[in-house]
Amino acid sequence: MKVVKLAVFLLIFLLGGKSAAAQQSTRLTDNWEFVKQDLGGVWEAVRLVGAGNPESVPLWEKVTLPHCFNARDAVNPDVNYYQGPGWYRTQLEVQNPYANGRTLLHFEGAGQKTEVYIHTTRVGNHVGGYDEWTVDITQAVADFQKTEAFHKQFKGKVPLSIRCDNSRDLEMMPSDLSDFNLYGGLYRYLNLVHVPVISLARVMAKVEVDAAGKQGRLNIKVAFQEPAQGGETQVQVRVLDPKGKQVGKHQASYPVKAGEQELHTFPLKNPLLWSPDKPQLYTVQVTVKSGADTFVQTEKVGFRHIEFVEKGPFKLNGQRLLLRGTHRHEDHAGVAAAMTEPLIRQEMRMMKEMGVNFIRLGHYQQSRLVLQQCDSLGIVVWEEIPWCRGGLGGRIYQEQGRRMLTNMIQQHYNHPSVIIWGLGNENDWAGDFPEFDKERIRTYMKELNALSHQLDPARYTAIRRCDFCKDIVDVYSPSIWAGWYRGVYTDYKEVSQKEFEGVKRFLHVEWGGDSHAGRHAETPDNALAKISSAQRADERAGDASLFGGSARVSKDGDWSESYLCNLVDWHLKEQETMPWLSGTAYWPFKDFSTPVRPDNPVPYMNQKGVVERDFTKKEAYYVFQSYWTTQPMVHIYGHSWPVRWGDEGEQKMVKVYSNCAQAELFVNGKSYGTKNRNSQDFPAAGLHWTVPFVTGQNQVRVVARQGQQTVQHEISFRYQTRKWGKPTRLTLEKVSDAKGLTTIEAKLFDAQGVQCLDAANWVHFSLAGAGKLHDDLGTSSGSSKVQAYNGRAIIRLEAQAGQTAVAAQSPGLATVLLTL
Incomplete structure (x- = not known):
């Protein structure tokens, strides 16, 4: 077992509901085995340990914690993600240094129902995938250490077996109707802790x-x-x-x-x-x-x-603070919910560098490591329990909600970053139960609101999108998706002000739109012509579907980064002219997996993030930086756009996102003048130029100035003037080798051999022979099935000794093979 000693007198672990520091604490990370199925009983986990029996079944795999059942299958385009039981086992060395002290297992989170066994003795269980909990194993360890098995079969070690289960259960929060996966596994850290008799x-x-x-x-x-x-x-x-x-x-x-x-x-x-x-x-x-x-x-x-001023803004330390926020799901490429401490630190640092001062943790209590980062980086927090969609269950369901709210408040009470306790999300979304009783939901919401204020009178309560409960909580966020699910983005300010007038305290969380990373458009706003302006601009049942219903950008738009940047740009420039606004939070910071979106360009991915699931920055990240940060920055739109298109001599727009006062643009070595930044000059705060490109390669450079400081950025791309028709041919080629990975690119061409730069055909990659395809990552370059972006799609693989063949298929086109 790898021992990670957390500093004496400074270590934090949970004892029955709140953090505590102990002299002896060990992260249990290595020497685990896992099987993704149920067992006949715990005896099957321990009976053959150390026996060396080659006929032992089932077959266990070696894993490291944190670990998630669904690290890969959550974004496998061909299967539903696994929901069911899984077992973990290891062996502990238990040596409590304290006379009559206690030995504890501290779970920082495990999904979604968990049972804990020392040898064959069940020592604890927990329901809920997001709050922390502790199991006292002192007596069970002492009893087992007296047995013959301890000395002979286990050679002085104590067998620990843990059953996690994320099976569907209507009487458990959150609902399986939620727009995120209910992951299974020991996906947060597990600690072995020794404490004195009094702690x-x-x-x-x-x-x-x-x-x-x-x-x-x-x-x-x-x-x-x-x-x-x-x-x-x-x-x-x-x-x-x-x-x-x-x-x-x-x-x-x-x-x-x-x-x-x-x-x-x-x-x-x-x-x-x-x-x-x-x-x-x-x-x-x-x-x-x-x-x-x-x-x-x-x-x-x-x-x-x-202070959230009634009918007004938010104040911190007596001064107005415009909350500039985003959201976080516990999800990452290749590991799903099992994010390590370095990954969490990197993610939170990227948010801060984007200019975030506020985050809503959706839709559940998150790791203590996240809250610690918010405290130290200076990010204020709305944290909520996972009462999300589905309606309201019975006694067991409601007791879980009360318990999770109590645990969340007690466990995160001391964090100065927390300003809001969230009581629910989209509780107007029915479906889990035969009846949907608004009055029962209101009664339960009142109970949670009173409990929150009883446990912590100093902080505010809030919910998002449940209009028939908006009078109960302190702060309310309606559903406003101007320019995506409903309406056009120029409706944003008018719609927001109308909603603001209908509540005591208004805070707008969840806005934005999906973008397929690497997809760009010369005319991204074309879809808006189909959309009727809507005073509500909310999201309703079925709006997330890519089929049927009224015209909407989410269905009829191009899902380009170009459109998303315009939508974000408009929202941010408007927010600077809304003195009554307390703040907003963009949904979300990072693309995340979801079981309810199988038809998205990356299947099973919510692609609204400003970074991909592996932290790759999309263009919108820099739009936020240009409004929210003070460290001088500049970015030319199009760093992931290798080919632009248009007519010979056509004037094309170049957008530059910067927080600097001035910027000068150079195209192919020629200056096109200096422009002054003006946040109300849309797009790109006035830093936009219309210039001609030459057919073939073009170089674009910008130099931005803020006082005596100068920053610059440069991109290159090919400008295509040849027109194309319908895609008729698919090609496949190796484009690079770097860091042990080979990058393969598929392209779509018409009958004349012209690349189809607006093609969005599905491309399916597969591999035979040596090597390993880097798929099931939930990214635009890490999925075996993906929609093309501007007539191309890429995949990466680990090349190994021996022959490898990569195939690419697209409906209606001939399959192509590439042998490496």
């Missing part, structure tokens, strides 16, 4: 500061890990400022009893304030003495004052 279940650090930031208060409450031991224990609390200087200390004896108890309140004058620009974090360290043993829990907190 803490949680520390609740309530931070208050006035809007002027002059007077701060820090109130500390704790709950001891049950069962309570009785008697008293020494507890010390230290408060350190962001530079590590001690600014508060308290020490006293407290009874060891069940429930929360208050320790101390620290007044702090002129505390350093937490904000997106300066995310100042204080440290709270609580030390508990139990005989010779010491337990320490460390928390990070921040002083900030939040």
